[in-house]
Amino acid sequence: MSNELGITADKRHDTSEWYTQVVKKAGLADYAPVKGCMVIKPYGMKLWESIKSEFDGKIQATGVDNAYFPLFIPESYLEKEEDIVEGFDPEVAWVTHGGEEELEERLAVRPTSESIIAPFMSDWVRSHRDLPLRLNQWANVVRWEATDTRPFLRTREFLWQEGHTAHATEEGADEETMLRLEQYQEVIENHLAIPSILGYKPEHDKFPGAKYTTTIETLMPDGKSIQSGTSHQLGQHFAEAFDITYEDENSEESTAWTTSWGLSTRTIGALIMAHGDNDGLRLPPSIAPTQVMIVPIYQEDNREEVLEYAESIKMAAEHAGGCGCQTSVRVEIDDREHRTPGYKFNEHELKGVPLRVEIGPNEMEDETVTTVRRDNGEKEMGIERREFTMNVKELLEDIQDSMYNELDEYLEENIREASSKNEILATIGKNRGYVKTRWCGDENCEEEIKNEVSAEIVVLPFREDSEPATVQDSEDEIEGECAVCGEKAERWAYFAKNY
Amino acid sequence: MSNELGITADKRHDTSEWYTQVVKKAGLADYAPVKGCMVIKPYGMKLWESIKSEFDGKIQATGVDNAYFPLFIPESYLEKEEDIVEGFDPEVAWVTHGGEEELEERLAVRPTSESIIAPFMSDWVRSHRDLPLRLNQWANVVRWEATDTRPFLRTREFLWQEGHTAHATEEGADEETMLRLEQYQEVIENHLAIPSILGYKPEHDKFPGAKYTTTIETLMPDGKSIQSGTSHQLGQHFAEAFDITYEDENSEESTAWTTSWGLSTRTIGALIMAHGDNDGLRLPPSIAPTQVMIVPIYQEDNREEVLEYAESIKMAAEHAGGCGCQTSVRVEIDDREHRTPGYKFNEHELKGVPLRVEIGPNEMEDETVTTVRRDNGEKEMGIERREFTMNVKELLEDIQDSMYNELDEYLEENIREASSKNEILATIGKNRGYVKTRWCGDENCEEEIKNEVSAEIVVLPFREDSEPATVQDSEDEIEGECAVCGEKAERWAYFAKNY
Numbered sequence: 001m002s003n004e005l006g007i008t009a010d011k012r013h014d015t016s017e018w019y020t021q022v023v024k025k026a027g028l029a030d031y032a033p034v035k036g037c038m039v040i041k042p043y044g045m046k047l048w049e050s051i052k053s054e055f056d057g058k059i060q061a062t063g064v065d066n067a068y069f070p071l072f073i074p075e076s077y078l079e080k081e082e083d084i085v086e087g088f089d090p091e092v093a094w095v096t097h098g099g100e101e102e103l104e105e106r107l108a109v110r111p112t113s114e115s116i117i118a119p120f121m122s123d124w125v126r127s128h129r130d131l132p133l134r135l136n137q138w139a140n141v142v143r144w145e146a147t148d149t150r151p152f153l154r155t156r157e158f159l160w161q162e163g164h165t166a167h168a169t170e171e172g173a174d175e176e177t178m179l180r181l182e183q184y185q186e187v188i189e190n191h192l193a194i195p196s197i198l199g200y201k202p203e204h205d206k207f208p209g210a211k212y213t214t215t216i217e218t219l220m221p222d223g224k225s226i227q228s229g230t231s232h233q234l235g236q237h238f239a240e241a242f243d244i245t246y247e248d249e250n251s252e253e254s255t256a257w258t259t260s261w262g263l264s265t266r267t268i269g270a271l272i273m274a275h276g277d278n279d280g281l282r283l284p285p286s287i288a289p290t291q292v293m294i295v296p297i298y299q300e301d302n303r304e305e306v307l308e309y310a311e312s313i314k315m316a317a318e319h320a321g322g323c324g325c326q327t328s329v330r331v332e333i334d335d336r337e338h339r340t341p342g343y344k345f346n347e348h349e350l351k352g353v354p355l356r357v358e359i360g361p362n363e364m365e366d367e368t369v370t371t372v373r374r375d376n377g378e379k380e381m382g383i384e385r386r387e388f389t390m391n392v393k394e395l396l397e398d399i400q401d402s403m404y405n406e407l408d409e410y411l412e413e414n415i416r417e418a419s420s421k422n423e424i425l426a427t428i429g430k431n432r433g434y435v436k437t438r439w440c441g442d443e444n445c446e447e448e449i450k451n452e453v454s455a456e457i458v459v460l461p462f463r464e465d466s467e468p469a470t471v472q473d474s475e476d477e478i479e480g481e482c483a484v485c486g487e488k489a490e491r492w493a494y495f496a497k498n499y
Numbered sequence: 500m501s502n503e504l505g506i507t508a509d510k511r512h513d514t515s516e517w518y519t520q521v522v523k524k525a526g527l528a529d530y531a532p533v534k535g536c537m538v539i540k541p542y543g544m545k546l547w548e549s550i551k552s553e554f555d556g557k558i559q560a561t562g563v564d565n566a567y568f569p570l571f572i573p574e575s576y577l578e579k580e581e582d583i584v585e586g587f588d589p590e591v592a593w594v595t596h597g598g599e600e601e602l603e604e605r606l607a608v609r610p611t612s613e614s615i616i617a618p619f620m621s622d623w624v625r626s627h628r629d630l631p632l633r634l635n636q637w638a639n640v641v642r643w644e645a646t647d648t649r650p651f652l653r654t655r656e657f658l659w660q661e662g663h664t665a666h667a668t669e670e671g672a673d674e675e676t677m678l679r680l681e682q683y684q685e686v687i688e689n690h691l692a693i694p695s696i697l698g699y700k701p702e703h704d705k706f707p708g709a710k711y712t713t714t715i716e717t718l719m720p721d722g723k724s725i726q727s728g729t730s731h732q733l734g735q736h737f738a739e740a741f742d743i744t745y746e747d748e749n750s751e752e753s754t755a756w757t758t759s760w761g762l763s764t765r766t767i768g769a770l771i772m773a774h775g776d777n778d779g780l781r782l783p784p785s786i787a788p789t790q791v792m793i794v795p796i797y798q799e800d801n802r803e804e805v806l807e808y809a810e811s812i813k814m815a816a817e818h819a820g821g822c823g824c825q826t827s828v829r830v831e832i833d834d835r836e837h838r839t840p841g842y843k844f845n846e847h848e849l850k851g852v853p854l855r856v857e858i859g860p861n862e863m864e865d866e867t868v869t870t871v872r873r874d875n876g877e878k879e880m881g882i883e884r885r886e887f888t889m890n891v892k893e894l895l896e897d898i899q900d901s902m903y904n905e906l907d908e909y910l911e912e913n914i915r916e917a918s919s920k921n922e923i924l925a926t927i928g929k930n931r932g933y934v935k936t937r938w939c940g941d942e943n944c945e946e947e948i949k950n951e952v953s954a955e956i957v958v959l960p961f962r963e964d965s966e967p968a969t970v971q972d973s974e975d976e977i978e979g980e981c982a983v984c985g986e987k988a989e990r991w992a993y994f995a996k997n998y
Contacts, residue, residue, distance in 0.1 A: 032615075033573050033615075034606060037569040041566055042565065070531040071641065093571075095595075097605075098592050129837065142570065144598045159567065
């Protein structure tokens with residue numbers, strides 16, 4: 001493989017360098033001049049736009065309206081909610097000058113928008129008829145993180161959606177929090193083909209000011225967990241701070257309950273990390289901008305015929321199993337003149353195109369195609385063209401499922417139970433992955449582990465018997481003792497190293 | 500009409516107050532705590548998303564890829580191109596602190612992104628095969644304007660798309676500039692139903708550093724012009740400043756040519772202003788989130804039947820003239836219990852819904868509907884339901900055309916020729932609109948007018964005989980003398996007051 005395209009680092013042994021090379025060489029992102037910021041290149045942007053359209057469809061179908069709130073939040077607004085200030089102040093980028101003039105009040109570049117949206121909710125909500133109020137924005141946010149920035153996974157500026165809702169009742173807010181978490185799960189499991197674990201964040205790790213925070217965690221091949229989306233039940237905390245009240249059915253004034261929930265470009269980092277291999281990216285068909293790449297192989301004298309045959313395969317495959325008025329499979333032909341077929345094979349492997357179709361004079365003569373799957377490298381020759389177009393959708397679904405199942409097996413294998421501090425430490429040290437353990441709920445017990453192996457409690461999984469998970473979940477109890485201190489355990493906790 | 504919904508200002512006599520009321524009462528936007536910034540509310544956001552999807556489709560079909568570049572531009576990058584600094588420095592919002600720490604270098608919140616995109620183009624372009632390079636981003640930008648801010652029309656933060664392209668030849672850049680201008684015209688004329696005038700900006704009013712700037716101007720009912728989009732041929736100026744060079748077919752190093760072009764949320768301001776009336780917004784069907792609003796009229800005892808009939812009309816109308824697998828008309832039923840039909844009529848008029856359908860017991864019995872057009876108030880009763888669903892698409896097209904034609908007539912009437920300074924001043928003073936006049940090309944002649952009536956040259960229209968307009972256009976000459984100084988005229992110029 002040419003130097004330009006080849007990934008020279010091994011994913012398993014040098015994950016960090018491997019990740020950087022894939023991001024750069026597959027054309028996903030580039031480093032910006034400001035440390036910790038990134039440029040999202042067209043190929044990376046296509047992935048984000050796909051995630052966006054997938055999730056946007058779900059929320060619009062369930063009562064959410066898109067809006068846009070200002071980038072700049074006056075310092076005094078940020079200060080209205082104490083926990084927000086404490087939580088985000090160290091990470092805020094401040095605008096102090098407009099043109100030549102110093103501003104009277106500093107403006108925060110939004111790190112998250114509760115403090116600027118809540119005052120408008122207060123304005124817009126008058127009666128119980130205005131509730132639930134469900135808003136979302138697709139926006140950029142800035143968090144001036146000091147350490148360990150990496151394209152997609154941790155950047156100072158990133159793109160995300162942030163949903164903000166207000167409800168008449170606690171139950172309404174609980175349901176909303178869970179609904180959005182489940183929609184994240186649908187996107188991450190079905191669209192990105194990454195299995196996940198849902199649950200709560202420990203009390204001390206929840207969103208500043210929240211009643212509780214739920215999280216969707218995904219396990220990476222290096223045994224570290226990525227928090228891939230969070231959904232917060234904010235209680236009445238923000239409603240009280242910003243006066244979001246409404247007249248209820250009995251004309252009494254009541255305080256609303258609010259939620260917020262966010263999914264960011266970080267999911268692209270998880271996608272790269274979860275599925276990639278030493279040849280580059282591997283994209284699940286559902287999100288792949290090009291699902292089938294046809295590479296024609298020809299000499300000067302049969303060029304036109306081969307291209308014509310390739311074009312006819314493309315047309316047939318595009319409408320395979322569709323309703324006739326829309327293309328249902330995304331197919332491209334790579335007919336670049338100045339590149340060899342071998343170069344093209346490498347490039348599309350690097351870019352993770354799920355299925356390659358090779359078409360040369362033999363295929364043309366026999367009316368067949370040759371296919372190569374990106375997920376497992378399987379090559380199949382001599383597939384009749386009719387058979388190919390009839391089965392191409394199914395084949396892509398099979399690739400999608402295989403990619404999910406591969407990671408799901410890996411996840412299953414990497415949840416290990418431990419029942420003492422030493423066992424937790426040894427398991428994290430040896431295998432990484434999730435260490436499942438009984439926990440008393442005391443932050444100090446987590447600290448003891450954290451100090452020794454820099455792993456923490458990343459999720460308190462929902463109980464298996466509560467489906468869908470509800471907040472009542474946390475009122476049940478489990479048997480046994482905390483693995484660290486031996487006191488009565490309150491619930492199961494998953495320790496892991498994380499991104 | 501209730502106070503809450505009614506517009507109390509007259510559009511003609513108190514345009515500014517009328518505009519503010521429509522923006523607020525139709526739920527398009529709200530004022531942000533930071534002066535000159537706005538909140539785009541869900542209804543306003545739907546308009547922007549519609550414009551976005553319309554234009555995005557056009558550019559994607561013509562070779563443009565979306566990407567995302569950082570919000571923050573280091574001061575030293577902004578300074579690399581002298582004209583950009585001079586042009587934008589007075590309007591830049593500066594970030595000086597990240598968390599507790601003062602930054603070593605101030606960061607500009609992007610006022611436009613040439614200075615941050617050009618260095619990456621320099622990196623990404625190596626060979627003539629990498630050209631043309633066509634990038635676009637949908638993003639927020641900030642310009643710290645001091646005066647006369649108004650929601651959509653002029654805000655310190657606004658949403659826009661900015662296209663940035665690099666080409667091997669001057670002709671390539673010329674064609675690109677014109678192509679994007681024409682695509683703006685398609686969106687503004689066909690989607691927003693606003694007629695426009697295309698042409699150049701005068702030399703002294705072009706984008707900082709550009710070879711030339713083209714503009715699409717639209718005339719508002721108060722006789723002022725709105726610059727609704729601009730497309731710039733940047734020459735080799737930026738390519739030289741940022742070293743965007745490529746190896747041409749003969750392996751020689753050449754400098755690229757670049758363009759940039761932008762369309763912003765300002766178009767929503769033009770839309771409101773151009774079509775609105777004293778009852779509120781009037782939306783052309785093409786952009787209206789709801790094209791047909793069904794208002795059911797019932798008593799307690801026939802409620803269910805009326806709603807059922809309304810639902811059947813909705814279903815039939817939604818798929819009218821479509822291909823079967825997609826809805827082709829956007830229809831809603833307003834079945835709110837706590838609002839009277841009269842309240843609903845007013846509200847949907849305020850929100851500019853193009854067609855209202857009233858359905859009561861009579862309509863149900865006769866299997867008919869009653870329709871009311873928002874554009875001209877025309878009410879038609881007793882339309883057979885089959886006739887209605889068969890013709891609804893056509894009816895909406897007719898509304899779209901009528902709205903365009905109404906403004907087109909107004910535009911025709913408001914281009915007045917003047918051949919002396921006094922005539923220009925008198926015409927602007929009396930009628931506003933565009934004053935078409937011969938111009939020598941000297942900025943001083945424009946200044947003379949500007950000083951007296953605060954009108955300026957908003958556009959140098961493309962010559963009528965060059966279609967499509969090309970840059971050669973400016974090399975032709977016209978007969979006659981400059982209306983202001985009497986020297987030989989160089990071309991026609993349109994004076995107008997503007998937003």
